[in-house]
Amino acid sequence: MAYIDFLTPLHRKTKRDYLARVNEFPKAEASQVAKQFGRDYWDGNRKYGYGGYHYDGRWHTVAEAIIQHYSLKPNNSILDVGCGKGFLLYEFTQILPGINVCGVDISEYAIENAKPEVKASLHVGNASCLPFKDNSFDFVISLNTLHNLHCYDLNCAIREIERVGTKDKYIVTESYRNEIEKSNLLYWQLTCESFYTPEEWKWWFDNCQYKGDYSFIYFE
Numbered sequence: 095m096a097y098i099d100f101l102t103p104l105h106r107k108t109k110r111d112y113l114a115r116v117n118e119f120p121k122a123e124a125s126q127v128a129k130q131f132g133r134d135y136w137d138g139n140r141k142y143g144y145g146g147y148h149y150d151g152r153w154h155t156v157a158e159a160i161i162q163h164y165s166l167k168p169n170n171s172i173l174d175v176g177c178g179k180g181f182l183l184y185e186f187t188q189i190l191p192g193i194n195v196c197g198v199d200i201s202e203y204a205i206e207n208a209k210p211e212v213k214a215s216l217h218v219g220n221a222s223c224l225p226f227k228d229n230s231f232d233f234v235i236s237l238n239t240l241h242n243l244h245c246y247d248l249n250c251a252i253r254e255i256e257r258v259g260t261k262d263k264y265i266v267t268e269s270y271r272n273e274i275e276k277s278n279l280l281y282w283q284l285t286c287e288s289f290y291t292p293e294e295w296k297w298w299f300d301n302c303q304y305k306g307d308y309s310f311i312y313f314e
Contacts, residue, residue, distance in 0.1 A: 095299065099309040100159045101237065101266055104152060110313070112281040115141075121284075128284035131201035135284075136179070143284060149181050149209055157185035160235070164262050168192035170232040175221050175255060176200075176239025180208040187212060196231070198224060222250035226258045234259035238311060241267045242285045252302035263306025269295055271312060278313035 115121075119141045127142045128135045135143035160166070168190045174183050177197025186193055195212055198219040199205055205216050219225055221239060234255050243251055255263055268283065269292050270276040279289065290298070292310055299308060 095305055096307045097309055098163065098264070098307045100156050100163075100264075101309065101311060104156060105311050107152075110278075110282055112278045112313070116281040125284045131285075132203045136201070136203060136207070147179060149179070149184070151185075153182040154185045154188075157182060157189055160264070161186070161189055164233060164264075166190060166193065166233060170194070171230070172196065173198070173224075173226070173231040173234045173258060175224070175234065175236035175251070176242075177216055178204045178208075180212040180216050182235075182237070183215070184209040184212045220247075222247040222254065224254045224258050228257055229260040230258045232260055232262070234263045234306070236264075237266045238268065240265060241269075241288045241290075244287045248288055248298065249302060252298060252304050256302065256304050256306070259306070263304070265299075265304070265306060265308045267295060267308075267310060269310035269312060275312050275314060282313055 124141050136147045137144070139145060166172070169192060171194040172183065172186055174195070174197040177183060177199045178201070180197050183195040183197050186195055195215050197212070197216040198221065199216065200218070200220060202218050205213070205218050208216050217225070221236070221243065236255060240248055240251055252265070255265065268279060268286060269290060270279050271292065279286070295308070295310065
């Protein structure tokens with residue numbers, strides 16, 4: 095298990111006004127809407143989530159780095175737990191033609207409005223109970239998803255990721271290292287249920303017998 099960061103450069107490209115996020119609109123109301131993971135969350139007003147989550151190629155460099163690091167091959171199989179609209183999986187197929195991709199997301203809206211090229215490979219499902227046999231995938235990834243789960247589902251989800259993967263896995267969650275980052279995370283997030291420091295996340299990984307790699311997103 096190793097700390098490998100593929101996402102921070104992409105994360106830092108978005109400018110965030112944390113105080114505006116928490117002051118301009120009732121946070122509780124925004125969270126209630128966001129946690130439905132419907133149109134408002136993905137493609138509605140920014141106060142409810144992404145403010146329009148459209149393909150723009152931003153995940154291409156992330157996919158390239160992951161492919162290079164894990165030496166992925168065209169005949170490999172990849173599962174994305176919390177795949178959203180499948181943009182990252184699409185990039186894998188463009189860089190490695192012939193690779194087998196599969197995605198699971200809790201959002202029916204995201205799957206219905208997924209990238210057409212990979213839509214048939216995406217499924218509505220819960221991370222805590224993956225509908226796949228043991229050792230089904232060569233590589234399992236979950237980016238910015240698991241912090242949206244309550245602790246009892248988080249426990250199951252991490253174990254499920256370990257169960258369905260044969261070799262490499264990679265998890266990214268939101269975290270905080272100090273009180274400033276904790277406050278920024280609380281101000282910015284809309285859907286988080288699990289708020290943990292890096293040390294606490296590592297405890298979860300060890301407790302769930304997770305053997306894959308990981309990294310964290312910090313709101314600096």
